[in-house]
Amino acid sequence: MNESIVLKRRSVRKFKSTPVPRELIDRLLEAGCAAPSACNRRTVDFYVITGEEKLKEISDCGRFTKMKAPLIILVVGNLSRALPLQLSDYWIHDAGAASENILIEATALGLGSCWCGVHPQKRMMQKISALLSLSDKQIPFSLIKIGYPDEFPEAHSGIDEKRVHFVE
Amino acid sequence: MNESIVLKRRSVRKFKSTPVPRELIDRLLEAGCAAPSACNRRTVDFYVITGEEKLKEISDCGRFTKMKAPLIILVVGNLSRALPLQLSDYWIHDAGAASENILIEATALGLGSCWCGVHPQKRMMQKISALLSLSDKQIPFSLIKIGYPDEFPEAHSGIDEKRVHFVE
Numbered sequence: 001m002n003e004s005i006v007l008k009r010r011s012v013r014k015f016k017s018t019p020v021p022r023e024l025i026d027r028l029l030e031a032g033c034a035a036p037s038a039c040n041r042r043t044v045d046f047y048v049i050t051g052e053e054k055l056k057e058i059s060d061c062g063r064f065t066k067m068k069a070p071l072i073i074l075v076v077g078n079l080s081r082a083l084p085l086q087l088s089d090y091w092i093h094d095a096g097a098a099s100e101n102i103l104i105e106a107t108a109l110g111l112g113s114c115w116c117g118v119h120p121q122k123r124m125m126q127k128i129s130a131l132l133s134l135s136d137k138q139i140p141f142s143l144i145k146i147g148y149p150d151e152f153p154e155a156h157s158g159i160d161e162k163r164v165h166f167v168e
Numbered sequence: 169m170n171e172s173i174v175l176k177r178r179s180v181r182k183f184k185s186t187p188v189p190r191e192l193i194d195r196l197l198e199a200g201c202a203a204p205s206a207c208n209r210r211t212v213d214f215y216v217i218t219g220e221e222k223l224k225e226i227s228d229c230g231r232f233t234k235m236k237a238p239l240i241i242l243v244v245g246n247l248s249r250a251l252p253l254q255l256s257d258y259w260i261h262d263a264g265a266a267s268e269n270i271l272i273e274a275t276a277l278g279l280g281s282c283w284c285g286v287h288p289q290k291r292m293m294q295k296i297s298a299l300l301s302l303s304d305k306q307i308p309f310s311l312i313k314i315g316y317p318d319e320f321p322e323a324h325s326g327i328d329e330k331r332v333h334f335v336e
Binding site: 004005006007009011026027029030031033034035036038042044045046047048049050051054078086087089090092093095096097099100101103104105108115117120121122132142156157158159160163164165166167168 | 172263335
């Protein structure tokens with residue numbers, strides 16, 4: 001069987017400074033757009049940040065987001081496309097799927113990536129919203145650092161048996 | 169460049185009745201376990217359901233979960249391993265990443281899959297928790313239908329330009 005790209009994905013926190021070519025950025029966005037969304041509402045927006053100053057400003061918004069990377073994709077839930085009432089929170093599922101798609105596609109393209117959580121940390125959400133002039137319907141969900149890796153963690157393997165339950 | 173497995177993933181709702189071999193179920197669980205989790209808390213549990221009666225009982229818990237499939241993997245957040253306070257909600261990010269990993273690995277293995285949302289629909293969550301005797305710390309997040317596909321939607325392609333914003 002082929003090597004699993006899903007198992008190969010690891011969180012990378014050290015990146016080379018080499019910019020990510022636009023062609024690869026497009027591939028990552030295509031992967032994000034291809035994620036499933038509840039009732040196909042496609043609630044997720046993507047902000048691509050490559051300018052040095054803006055990268056630093058965004059990175060300074062959180063405690064664990066300061067590592068340097070030449071590219072950030074910010075995954076944002078857009079409530080103007082959300083389902084009604086109790087189902088409105090499905091934007092969070094959509095944003096999770098889109099974030100993971102980007103990480104896996106990055107791995108397939110030879111890039112490293114790290115998913116940094118933003119939502120539901122209010123102060124961090126406010127700061128990022130202000131920096132990117134998001135509307136009050138747009139909720140920053142995750143901030144994904146991306147670049148050519150400068151560290152190479154081993155692929156995952158095995159099942160964590162205590163987390164798995166079989167039901168006949 | 170290779171064909172992207174992320175773009176190939178589509179929601180499949182028609183499955184052959186052929187059982188999914190245990191070896192492939194293990195690969196799916198390995199993919200789920202390999203998902204990133206906030207501060208590596210690994211908050212996600214997995215319930216593997218293959219018995220005909222239990223498959224039907226679980227499938228009857230939701231309006232959009234009734235399609236027949238020989239395998240369900242239920243992705244469950246386990247709050248006993250969650251981060252404290254405001255950060256406790258990161259189990260939802262973890263569960264989203266684990267769910268998407270399973271869908272993509274299924275695609276790589278030639279299986280079809282469909283992510284059906286459970287959380288935050290209270291009544292559905294209660295029914296499933298009762299059927300599987302979950303603890304009050306375990307929150308059913310998604311119910312993933314899996315099997316050999318009996319429909320073959322085309323791969324995704326392209327970027328949804330209105331959802332993408334470039335920031336220098």
